Amino acid sequence: MKAFKWFIMVCFILGIGFVVASFAYGANFNELRDLFDDSDQYSEIKSYNFSESATKIMIDVEERHIEFVYSDVSYVTVDYREHENDTWTFDLEGDTIEITQKKANRWRFINFGFTPKVYKEMTIFLPIGTEYAFDVSTHVGAFTFDFDQTESVIELIANSDTGSIKINNVNVQGDFDLSSDTGSILLNDITGNKLSVDLSTGSCEVKNFMFNHVEVYTSTGDVLLENGEASLTVNAHVSTGSIEVNKVASNAFDLSSSTGDVLIITEQADSLYFDLKVSTGRIRVYGQNQGTTHVTQSSTTQTILLKVRTSTGNITINQA
Structure with missing residues (x-):
């Protein structure tokens, strides 16, 4: 077993050496990309047509970009290319519809693939006027739920290990329960009812929204919440990155960033009371410098708590 590991390591080093030598002798990136392009191993577009109705769609694929489209079909139809x-x-x-894709690849950890995106696209056609609960996961690929007009769904759970998530008009x-290890949302x-976003590395933008609760967590990346309402709570917590909350109405805010600035632009200035603290940075409220701590009390008119914490960064509260 030890000898096999050494063999793999030597092959990997030789592969890197081959790439470096190729550039040294005049090869260009396009030539190397073509060498590792496996698009010839993909089929032409295939279609799978379900023949009965469903109310839930579960998808678990390894390497696909997933897009949902409402179309003039009788039942759910899937277009894809098969490796x-x-x-x-x-x-x-x-x-419940269940769709899975697994790819056998014993050498995945040394797989240098430059396959064009079009070969890894997967389109789910949905009958117009139908409603589904979605539970979708793609390990490498993007997830798109983008419509010209508002479509209604029962529930939406989406995860991408490496890839972005884009949702519009839903x-x-x-x-909503959304997560990504590496990629933007x-x-x-x-x-x-509730929006939950969990990111490891990537930014999150939420615009023009209405929920009871909004929760956003990201380790590395910026958060933007703009033009919306979370009637009960807004929670946003970032390890490394900034937070901007612009014209968002709520009954309670709890925001924090370990390393990054927090900016709030509010239309609820007359209703807010504050619990603001920074370790290294400054606090400015409506143009006034408040040092590193600014705490006020609730009153009959000031009933909405705005709690913000930063370790290294500034807190700025502006009136819209």
Whole structure:
């Protein structure tokens, strides 16, 4: 086993050496990309047509960019390209559709792939006027739920290990639950009960929204909440990155950044009371320098708590 590991390591080093030598002898990036391009191992576009109705769609794929489209189809239809090492399953159990894609690749950790994106695109066509609960996961790829007009869904859970999530014009009867290890999350014109966003590395933008609760957590990346309402609570916590809350109405705010600035532009100035603290930085409230701590008390008119913490960064509160 030890000898096998050494063999793998030597092959990996030789591969790196080959790439360096290729550049040294005049090869260009396009030539190297073509060498590792496996697009010839993908099929032409295939379609799978479900023949019965469903109310829930579950998807778990390894390497696909997923897009949902409402179309003039009778039942859910899937367009995709199949790699020669893929294993696809399409099941309908009760009222739940399950779609999975696995790719056999023993050498994945040394796989230098430059496959054009089009070969890894997967389109889900949904019958117009139908509503579904979605539970979608792609390990490498983007997730897109982008519509010209507002569409209603029952529930939306989406995860991308490496890839972005984009959602536009969606009303969820229940909750949004979105996560990504590496990739941005962009949301616009969305409504629902609760929005939960969990990011490891990536930015989050939420614009034109209406929820009861909004929760955003990211380790490394900026957070923007703009033009919206969270009738009960707004929680946003960042380890490394800035937070901007612009014209968002709520009954309570809890914001924090370990390393980064926090900016609030509010239309609720007359209703706010403050619990603001910084370790290294300054606090400015409506243009006035408040030092490193600014705490006020609630009153009959000031009933909305704005709590903000930063370790290294500034807190700025401006009136819209």
